[in-house]
Amino acid sequence: MKTWDWRDDRESGFWKFGLLWLKAAIVAVPWITVGLLLIMLHMIGGVMTSAEGVMFDLPESALSDGEATPLVALVIPMQNMGETYVFFDDARYSLGNDVSVSSFADHLAERASKTDRRTLLVLADRTVACDHLTRIAAISRKCGLERILVANKRTEERTE
Numbered sequence: 236m237k238t239w240d241w242r243d244d245r246e247s248g249f250w251k252f253g254l255l256w257l258k259a260a261i262v263a264v265p266w267i268t269v270g271l272l273l274i275m276l277h278m279i280g281g282v283m284t285s286a287e288g289v290m291f292d293l294p295e296s297a298l299s300d301g302e303a304t305p306l307v308a309l310v311i312p313m314q315n316m317g318e319t320y321v322f323f324d325d326a327r328y329s330l331g332n333d334v335s336v337s338s339f340a341d342h343l344a345e346r347a348s349k350t351d352r353r354t355l356l357v358l359a360d361r362t363v364a365c366d367h368l369t370r371i372a373a374i375s376r377k378c379g380l381e382r383i384l385v386a387n388k389r390t391e392e393r394t395e
Contacts, residue, residue, distance in 0.1 A: 304356040304384060306346055310363050310371065319367045330367050336374065344378040353381035 309322040319330045321339060324346065328339035347353065355375050359368060372383050 304354045305350050305352060306343070306354065306380070307356045307358065308343075308371065310357060310359040310367065312360060312363050312367075314362075319363060321371065330370060336370075340374045340378055343374065343380075347378050347380055353379065354384055355380050355382070356384045356386060358386050 307323075310319060311322070312319045317331075321328045321330060323339065323342060326339075326342065328342075329335045343355070347355075357368070357371060368385065375383055
């Protein structure tokens with residue numbers, strides 16, 4: 236009688252070697268990896284897409300264009316004192332003091348109501364922290380200003 240090469244047990248191939256508990260872990264590893272990646276994407280995705288802040292409306296024109304503004308504020312950080320000062324119309328305001336910030340907002344609102352151009356020119360050093368510039372932008376928006384122009388320093392070419 237011919238057996239037709241049938242076997243009672245299935246041939247396991249690669250899986251016939253090794254520990255039984257390790258076989259189940261090896262099968263589950265790709266699914267665990269996919270699950271971890273989905274959790275990481277969910278955690279990162281919510282943080283990067285929504286944040287509170289002040290949006291700056293940047294112009295589409297070249298950087299050399301400018302606008303004549305009657306409202307000019309000079310922002311200077313004082314490294315040894317740890318404060319940032321705003322100089323506006325011969326007055327000094329400290330961004331670390333709430334009373335000074337409210338008087339700056341009142342002064343800016345008063346001056347903004349007297350002019351037809353709603354743009355504030357901010358002259359800031361590169362060492363000024365971004366949160367201070369954002370605070371000035373928020374104060375300006377509350378005072379009714381429409382635009383903020385943060386000036387950049389022009390490099391002058393020397394000709395002889």
